[in-house]
Amino acid sequence: MSDYDVIVLGGGPGGYIAAERLGHAGRKVLLVEADALGGTCLNVGCIPTKALLNAAKTYEHAKHGSNLGIHTSDISVDWTELQKWKAQTVTTLVKGVGFAEKKAGVTVVKGYGTFDGPGRVTVRFDADGASGSGPAQRAESYTGDHVILATGSVPVMPPIPGAKDNPHVVDSTGMLAVDAIPPRLAVIGGGVIGLEFASLFATLGSEVTVVEMLPEIVPFMDAELAPMLRKALGNVAFKLSCTVTAIDGGSVKYTTADGSAEAVEADVVLMAVGRRPAVQGWGAESSGLEVSGKGVAVDDRMRTNLPNVWAIGDVTGRSLLAHAAYRMGEVAAANILDPEAHRRGEVMRWGTIPWAVYSIPEAAGIGLTEAQARAKGGNVQTVTVPGAMSGRFVAENGVKAPGAAKLVYDGDTLQVLGLHVVGSYASEMVWGASVVLETELTITDLRQVVFPHPTVSELIREAAWAAKA
Template identity: 80%
Template sequence: MNEFDVIVLGGGPGGYIAAERLGHAKKRVLLVEADALGGTCLNVGCIPTKALLNAAKTYAHAKHGAKLGVNAGDISVDWPTMQKWKKQTVDTLVGGVGQAEKKAGVTVVKGHGTFDGPGKVTVDGTQYTGKHVILATGSVPVMPPIPGAKDNPKVVDSTGMLAIEEIPARLAVIGGGVIGLEFASLFAMLGSEVTVVEMLPEIVPFMDDELAAQLRKGLADVKFKLECKVTAIDGGTVKYVTLAGAEESVEADVVLMAVGRRPLVQGWGAENSGLEFSGKGIVVDDRMRTNLPNVWAVGDVTGRSLLAHAAYRMGEIAVANILDPEAHRRGEIMRWNTIPWAVYSAPEAAGIGLTEKQAAAAGYTVGKVTVPAYLSGRFVAEEGVKAPGACKLVYDADSLTVLGVHVLGSYASEMVWGASVVLETELSITDLRQVVFPHPTVSELIREAAWAAKI
């Protein structure tokens, strides 16, 4: 039987979470995935990079443990074993997604799916029909047309970087965004000589400028070439022009192209379906509806937020509104301004909401406060007084409502969810002062910042 209540095209975070939720709601669901369940995030993105980063951090901690009284002796990196750990982690979690879909009663079909218009999807010659279709085709790495980059065996994207057979002695990273920084941090900890070439004045362009500069300085083993435009790649030689017009270059054994990702809107039928989209992604509203009836889009393909956790929430929003057309009235809409982000480098960084510059551009009378991480007893006990770290709050100086929370340092990614609640509930600085944080924790920095604000 090829008839379903909902067909989900794409088994990444947004797609598989939507299918699972719908399955538990007793809907007949078809989940179509051309490759492995879990999409980019689970297979060649979030998860494998975190497995390798954790191994690298363990190595770095062991190398510098003597100052804490821990002498590790002669330690070394076993790259093949690290890769084995990465694969084991990915395989375990991919299997878990498959089991979750099975438990929810979702029918999973592996193959290339084509969207034929509202209610119709064809998979390798077999057409399926559904009352609703959720498009979750994801994104792909951007490969800019830099002369010498194409078909160059020394140039890889993030997927290729995860599969290299040995740690490069010299690594050049083109792009100082999240992907570039995580790989730069990873291989710098493992002993590679790393250079990041970034066209903009600062790394991580969506990050608050003050903390972005601190993060860059915290990555002391990485060389940064800011405001430099790559003009050509010759083998492992990356040529670039500085802001002043000087022509320079860096030699590398591996060149990582990490200039971002783009929504995958070609190759699966969008062009001939009447779907409204552009190179920036499929157009959706705050309920994840497209311009076509009963056709929804979630995750990276929308271009709204290329983050796995954003895709999860988009999938849940779509499901809520499929199950109940009035769900939006009880708040089941996508709130784009409360999506947190994180960079899992060493040190970590995370944030949510407006930066100081964005708040000023939005017309707020901006209040701001930044406190150093050494105000946290746990941070000092684990990292030391001189380790890079800070917490910055951005708020409306008139209403005292918190507009943004930005954190640099250990556990930043684990505490930013609390900041999400702060913004979702529109807490003020005075409200935040009343929240009791466990002691000693690094998260207390948020409380310290609230009390340091001059209000």
């Protein structure tokens, strides 16, 4: 007889939500986490960056309040107090996750877990009961009818000469812990992580330069809106189509598209070229798991190639987003509870996962970009409306502020294929498009939806009525 019905290895968004769902369903669940509950997202990712970005927005609004008739003086940023706000936010939410697991009846163990094969997990503990870099003081083995692997991801650190052991070079975790706002910041990578930190520190007063090897930022964005976002980040300098060749202290050396050698000088260099699934060090190599370069292989029910072994979240490499991990955890839990759950739609639908960039301003999207839709063929149609078509957008940002919403749709069936937004509240609007794509609504259907007025979300309605239908 197994010790537990389900063992979850990893307490990030996917792991803790799966454990919580299973616990509330009456299953005996063990959740193993080496560090604080909440994983990268809650502790050194999504949440702390948003806490700081909100503070930066407040500072930005205060500086430019005179445009609205609000006059202030002696505006300054206290980085130490910002860090306290960030820490308070994280601590509160981590405690909330712990309370939720306790309420669900989940047993939480703090230690370094390794997967020994189907139904078997070993947890190493240090002297203080947690895991760390020192030798294990003791280890315990646990058995479970099912095992869910949710080991997350780690930052990618490319082998750039001069980057390793360079005190000027940090990853995203290190960037959150810098002692002060750097006068000059160089960001290597123009993806989501790079842009959010670039926007944050540029708003707080840093001289920021982003070096990106591709010809445009955020490669998965729609090609029409990505330049709009880049230009909206006017306080950030971009070096596109540039390849970093070496880092010498705080000097980032790179070659341009025409082969010229240039450099940018910085006090801090952020390595933000992405993250990769954490598939090493916890037993994946020796357990018989099917692991590709993209992560642990899973089907749309989150099953691996091993019996009663599931994988969710970043470790799968399918979508390295916290909200995708939530859904993967729910899908895995549903299929563990009921093997026929997939017939009720409890499967991952990879094409309807929204994304968001929480820069200042924001960007978000879901579904196919125009280029992706055209690559699939058919009668692809698009419509783009400016942010100025929303009364609230203008009231809060002014008529000249950058912003737009773009619909991609099938010109024959009128089915909506994608939605892409740049501007304030983009991240809060995109969930509605998730429902549109999940239910396969058409432009005609969308025109019948009543949007609250005045809201920025009305841009979606405006786009639907501007479409050729």
